[in-house]
Each structure stands twice: as structure tokens, then as C-alpha cells.
Amino acid sequence: MGEMILQVNHLSKSFGNNEVLRDIDFTVSKGDVTCVIGPSGSGKSTLLRCINLLETPSGGEIVYHGKNIMERGVNVTSYRAKVGMVFQSFNLFENMKVLKNCMVGQTKVLKRSPEQARDNAMKYLEKVGMAPYINAKPKQLSGGQKQRVAIARALAMDPEVLLFDEPTSALDPEMVGEVLSVMRDLAQEGMTMIVVTHEMAFARDVSSSVVFMSDGVICEAGPPAQIFQNPREQRTQEFLSRFRQQ
Amino acid sequence: MDKLVKLGQDMALLWENYYPRYLDGIKNTLILALVATAIGCVIGLVCGILNTIPYAKHDPLPKRFILKLVRVIVRIYVEVFRGTPMMLQAVFIFYGLPYFTDGGVQFSGYSGMWIASIIIVSINTGAYMAESVRGGIISIPVGQTEGAKAIGMNHVQTMTSIILPQALRNIMPQIGNNFIINVKDTSVMFIIGFTEFFASHRYITGVNNMYFPSAAIEMVGYLIMTLVASFILRKIEKHMDGPANFELAAGDTLTMSAGTYSHPSKGTPFDEHSKEHQERVSQELKYGRNRGDR
Numbered sequence: 001m002g003e004m005i006l007q008v009n010h011l012s013k014s015f016g017n018n019e020v021l022r023d024i025d026f027t028v029s030k031g032d033v034t035c036v037i038g039p040s041g042s043g044k045s046t047l048l049r050c051i052n053l054l055e056t057p058s059g060g061e062i063v064y065h066g067k068n069i070m071e072r073g074v075n076v077t078s079y080r081a082k083v084g085m086v087f088q089s090f091n092l093f094e095n096m097k098v099l100k101n102c103m104v105g106q107t108k109v110l111k112r113s114p115e116q117a118r119d120n121a122m123k124y125l126e127k128v129g130m131a132p133y134i135n136a137k138p139k140q141l142s143g144g145q146k147q148r149v150a151i152a153r154a155l156a157m158d159p160e161v162l163l164f165d166e167p168t169s170a171l172d173p174e175m176v177g178e179v180l181s182v183m184r185d186l187a188q189e190g191m192t193m194i195v196v197t198h199e200m201a202f203a204r205d206v207s208s209s210v211v212f213m214s215d216g217v218i219c220e221a222g223p224p225a226q227i228f229q230n231p232r233e234q235r236t237q238e239f240l241s242r243f244r245q246q
Numbered sequence: 247m248d249k250l251v252k253l254g255q256d257m258a259l260l261w262e263n264y265y266p267r268y269l270d271g272i273k274n275t276l277i278l279a280l281v282a283t284a285i286g287c288v289i290g291l292v293c294g295i296l297n298t299i300p301y302a303k304h305d306p307l308p309k310r311f312i313l314k315l316v317r318v319i320v321r322i323y324v325e326v327f328r329g330t331p332m333m334l335q336a337v338f339i340f341y342g343l344p345y346f347t348d349g350g351v352q353f354s355g356y357s358g359m360w361i362a363s364i365i366i367v368s369i370n371t372g373a374y375m376a377e378s379v380r381g382g383i384i385s386i387p388v389g390q391t392e393g394a395k396a397i398g399m400n401h402v403q404t405m406t407s408i409i410l411p412q413a414l415r416n417i418m419p420q421i422g423n424n425f426i427i428n429v430k431d432t433s434v435m436f437i438i439g440f441t442e443f444f445a446s447h448r449y450i451t452g453v454n455n456m457y458f459p460s461a462a463i464e465m466v467g468y469l470i471m472t473l474v475a476s477f478i479l480r481k482i483e484k485h486m487d488g489p490a491n492f493e494l495a496a497g498d499t500l501t502m503s504a505g506t507y508s509h510p511s512k513g514t515p516f517d518e519h520s521k522e523h524q525e526r527v528s529q530e531l532k533y534g535r536n537r538g539d540r
Contacts, residue, residue, distance in 0.1 A: 054392055056304070081398025091393030095411045097492075104407055105397035136492040150393075157397055 002030030005161060005192060006051070011060035013043075013050055020046050022216045024060070028161065028194060033187045035203035035224075036196045038213035039239060044196040045088075047213070048165050051194065052085050081109050084154030088166040090146040092138035098125070098149050099134035102156045110157065117156075124152040128182045144175025148182055155186075162186070164195040200243040204228045212236045256459035264450045271446030272467060278360075278435070278442060279428040282367030286428075287421055289368060290375020293320045295405065297376070298383045320376060327373035333434040336366045340438040353438075363440045367432060371424050378420040382413035415486050422479035426472045443467060 004027055011024040021043045028034055036044045049055040051062060053069070053076055061068045069079050093101050102121035106112045112120070125131045128148040138146055147167055154162055164183065168176040180202050187193060187206045197203060203210055203224060210227040212220045212235075220233045228244065231237045261268065296316050301309060327335065340362045343351040353362040386409050394404040433444035441449075447464050451457050 052396060054395060056302070077395075077398045077400050079398075080396060085396035087389065087393065087396070089389050091389040091396075093390065093393060093408050095408070095415070105399065108403050108407060109398040132494045133492070137488065140492055153397065 002032075004029050005065065006194075007063040008047075008051065009061045009063065011047070011050060011057050011062065013046055013055060013057050013059075020216050021050065021057075024218055026211055026218065026221060028192060030192055031190045032209060033191075033193045033195065033207045034209050034211060035207035036194065036211045036213060037198070037200065037203055037239075038219070042213045043216040044213050045165050048085075048163050048194065048196050052080060052083055052163055054085075077109065081105070081157055082160045084157055084159035084162045086147070086150050086154050086162065086164045086167050088169050090138070090143070090150045090170075092146055092150055092153070094138055096137075097134065098130060098136050098138070098141075101138070101149060102153045105153065105157050120158075121152070121156045124155040125149070127155070127185070128152045129178075142175065143171045144178045147171065147175070147179045151179070151182055151186075161192045161194065164193060164197065166196050166198065168197065168199055200228075200240070212239065214239070253459060253462060256456060257463050260450065260454075260456060260459055260463060264446075267446045267450060268443070268463065268467065271441060271443035272471065274440070275429060275432055275442040275444075276471065278363055278367060278432050278440070279425060282364050282432075283371055283421070283425045283428050285364065285368035286371025286424065287375050289372025290377075290379045291410075293323070293372065293376035294379025294383060295410075296320055297380050299401070324373045324376050327370055328377075331434075332366065332370050332431060333437050335370060336362070336435060336438050339366055359438060359440050362438055363432070363435045367428060367435070371428060374424055375417075375420070378417045378424075379413065382417035382420075383409060385416055386412050415483075418479070418483050418486065422476060425479070426475055429471050429475065430468060 006028040008024055008026050011021060013021040024047060036047065038044050046055060050057045057070060061070055064079060096104060099121055102125060103117040106117035106120060107114060122131060125134060128151055130145060130148050130152060133141060133145065168179050171179060180199060184206055207224050209221065210224045211218055212227060214235050220227060220231060220236045227236065228240065231240055297320050299313055301313050340353055353359060390408055391404055394408045432442050435442055436445040436448060444464065447460050451460050
């Protein structure tokens with residue numbers, strides 16, 4: 001186990017009277033690949049968005065390197081720069097070419113020089129196999145290509161943790177492959193990742209721990225072997241039954 | 247037919263005798279419309295941005311109060327200047343300001359007229375543009391903002407780098423619209439003595455009473471101005487969209503062509519594209535492949 005990076009304590013979130021997350025606890029250490037699985041509407045994406053403060057949690061704490069980032073006066077933007085996020089809907093900047101998409105955060109937020117940003121962006125674009133497309137606009141790319149650029153954009157910020165919010169849910173099976181292979185490489189290189197996904201094979205093979213969520217609570221958590229082979233909770237068994245039959 | 251020939255002759259006659267005046271009017275109209283549209287866009291942009299600064303319940307009270315106040319002021323400005331005729335606004339500002347300040351503010355002479363006209367048309371355009379800009383900003387999908395926030399951009403950076411460039415592209419047709427409206431509507435500035443294209447007509451017909459031929463010249467003149475303007479605006483929009491094609495720097499190594507991929511849970515999709523495979527291929531390319539290696 002590496003150094004502890006992120007610790008979520010008793011996190012809750014409600015939209016009006018609707019309680020979406022209740023008493024969420026888990027920790028992420030350096031190099032961990034945590035996969036969050038569970039039925040749609042169970043709060044997985046909300047949890048991820050809370051961790052990146054795109055949603056303001058209603059209660060609990062998110063401790064990053066020993067500091068609760070939900071306190072007043074914490075510099076939210078510099079925290080976000082260290083916690084990268086990849087979205088289901090890619091969210092590439094439509095007004096910029098692929099290369100610029102990967103550079104703008106580095107130059108504006110990290111204040112890197114354009115040359116430095118360019119080199120770094122190219123490094124990661126090559127890694128995800130999108131270097132040939134640096135002059136393309138996002139709308140000229142396929143979904144899988146967009147998602148790979150989005151991953152490169154997040155990586156170019158040299159984040160400490162990468163959050164993936166159902167990165168392959170909007171893609172066809174072929175494109176899922178190209179995106180998952182990039183993520184698999186990242187995991188092997190020791191990137192710390194929290195992945196909300198419906199790709200059970202990926203969760204089983206790549207993750208170091210799996211969190212199963214249902215109805216806004218963590219129903220069961222543990223190493224993938226335990227969750228996929230011997231789920232203790234009945235709800236987990238039900239959810240995984242279709243997958244385990246395969 | 248005879249009448250048309252007669253009209254043509256009259257127009258030619260007028261043009262020959264008075265073309266410096268017509269051209270001067272066209273020049274003034276275009277300068278006023280251009281400058282005022284530009285300033286109006288800036289006003290609209292500022293108002294639109296002020297109107298879309300987000301605030302949440304947990305923000306400190308002063309911040310919320312100021313933002314709310316700003317929104318109310320912008321709203322009043324928009325409603326008043328959009329809801330009254332520009333000709334009356336011209337009169338109000340041109341005569342009203344000196345009246346209220348006891349002559350402290352005067353729009354005297356040629357330059358005074360220019361300044362007054364530019365102020366009035368700009369403010370008017372700004373009122374229309376404020377709503378267009380607001381519309382342009384809220385038309386950008388929320389994902390763009392989230393993408394920017396997720397890499398650590400603050401509100402100003404998100405706005406200037408991501409949202410406004412896209413919003414501006416979307417409101418270009420509106421800017422063009424306003425420019426063309428301004429080319430025509432600056433004609434009401436004759437009320438404060440501004441000598442634009444229509445004022446030339448009033449002057450010339452005052453001398454010779456050839457109302458209809460002169461009006462025909464005006465019609466043609468305005469139409470040419472607006473047609474040229476919309477042509478140029480189209481070009482600008484096209485330029486903003488960038489090229490429809492892009493150049494590929496090399497082949498894409500990860501995209502799989504149809505039918506060559508099996509599902510992750512059932513097959514071995516990563517073999518062909520694994521690092522080991524790619525290394526092997528590059529080694530082979532370098533040193534050649536021995537028979538029976540694979």
C-alpha cells in the first residue's frame with residue numbers, strides 16, 4: 001500500500017429532499033485503481049462529481065493529503081488541477097484543436113510556457129495514439145478518439161488522481177476497446193484512478209479494489225476477486241449475476 | 247418603360263451633380279454604424295457576462311447582493327433602451343444632458359454631433375446585444391464549463407478561453423444583424439443634425455425638389471451597403487469556423503477497423519495493440535524478421 005491520497009469520510013449529498021449519497025466512506029492510496037460499479041441511479045457519478053467538487057457535497061469530508069478540501073478558503077481550482085476528470089460526454093473544448101485542448105490548462109492554470117505545454121501535450125497524445133490528429137477539431141473525431149484526447153488532456157495536467165466518469169458508456173463496442181486499452185496501460189504504469197464504469201471485465205481485471213454502490217450507499221467494497229467471485233451481500237450477487245454467468 | 251428611363255436619367259443627373267454629398271453621407275453612415283456596433287458589442291458583452299456570473303446560496307451575502315444589484319441594473323438598461331425609439335433617445339440625450347447639467351455637458355459643433363450619435367447608437371445596440379450575448383453564453387453546453395473547471399480553470403479563465411469564443415461564434419449572425427440594422431437606423435440621427443446618408447438626401451432634395459429620384463438613389467445605396475455587409479459577415483463566419491478538413495500527421499495506431507475487435511470479456515482485444523506487440527513490430531522493421539520467428 002502506498003501513501004494515502006484521498007479519504008472520503010461520511011460523505012452525503014442531497015438534491016432538495018432527495019438523498020443521493022449517504023455516509024460514503026472509502027480511501028484511495030497512491031497507485032490504487034478503484035472501480036465504482038453499481039446500477040444506474042445509485043449515485044456513482046454524483047460521488048465522482050463530489051470528489052472533484054463539481055457538485056457541492058451536503059455533508060461529510062473529503063480529505064486530500066490530510067486536508068479537508070470542503071473547508072472554506074481552500075483553493076478549489078488548484079485542487080481540481082491535481083485531480084483530473086474524464087467525462088462520459090468527453091467535454092472537449094469545441095473551439096480548440098486537439099493539441100490546444102491539451103495545452104490550454106497547462107498554460108492558463110499551471111502557467112507553463114507554450115513550448116513546455118506543447119511537449120507535454122504531445123507526450124500524452126502519443127501515449128493515447130492521438131498524435132496524428134493534433135490539427136483536428138473535436139467535432140471531426142469519433143467518440144473513441146474524443147475520449148482518448150480527453151484522457152490526454154487530463155494527463156497533460158500531470159494530475160495525482162484521475163477520475164473517470166463512465167468513460168466508455170457513450171461509445172460503441174469497438175471504441176470501448178481503444179479507450180479501455182489506454183486506461184489499462186495507465187493502470188499498469190501506476191496511475192491512481194477512480195473509475196465509475198459498467199465494464200465489469202475491466203473492473204475485474206484491472207482494479208485493485210472495487211466499490212459496489214446501490215441506492216446511494218456503498219453496499220460492498222473489497223478486492224475484485226472477493227466482489228466478483230464471492231460477493232457477500234445479496235444485492236451485489238443480484239447485480240453481478242448476469243455478468244458472472246458469462 | 248418611359249418612366250423608368252426618365253427615372254434613370256434623373257438619378258444620373260442627381261448623382262453627377264451631388265455625388266460628393268452622397269458619398270460623404272455613405273462614409274458617415276458606415277463609420278457611425280461600424281463604430282457604434284463595435285462599442286455596442288462591447289457594452290453587450292460586458293452586460294451579458296455580468297448577467298451570467300453564477301452565484302450559489304452559500305456565497306457570502308455581499309457578493310450575492312452585488313450580483314443581484316448588477317442584474318437589476320442591466321435589466322433596467324436593456325428594457326428602457328430596447329423599449330423606446332432611438333430617435334427619441336437621441337433627442338433626450340442630445341438636448342437632455344445639457345438641460346440637466348446646465349450646459350455642463352454640451353454636444354456642440356461637428357465633433358459634438360459625432361460623439362452624441364456614437365453614444366446613442368452604441369447604447370442602443372448594447373441593449374440589444376446584452377440579450378444576444380446572454381443567449382449565446384447560455385447556449386453553450388454545461389459540459390464545456392465542467393470540462394474547463396475539471397482542469398482547474400477559474401470563472402474568468404473559463405469564460406475567456408472556452409465559453410466566450412464559442413458564444414461569440416454563435417452570436418455572429420446577431421452582430422451582423424445589428425450592424426445592418428444600424429446602417430439603416432442611423433438615418434434617424436438627422437434629428438440631431440448628423441449628416442449621414444439620409445441627411446444628404448434631405449439636403450439635396452431641399453435644393454431641387456427631386457424627391458423620388460433621390461430616394462431611389464438612397465434605396466440603391468442602402469441596399470448595396472447592407473448586401474456588401476452581409477457578404478463580408480458570411481466570410482468572417484466562415485473564417486471563424488476554420489477549415490472543414492484537417493491534416494493527419496500519421497496513421498492512428500489504436501483505432502480498430504470494423505469487425506477486427508472482440509469483446510473485452512470474451513476475447514483478447516489488446517494483444518494486437520499491446521506495447522509488446524508494437525515493440526516487436528518496430529524491432530522487426532529495424533532488424534528484419536527471421537523465418538519461423540512467429
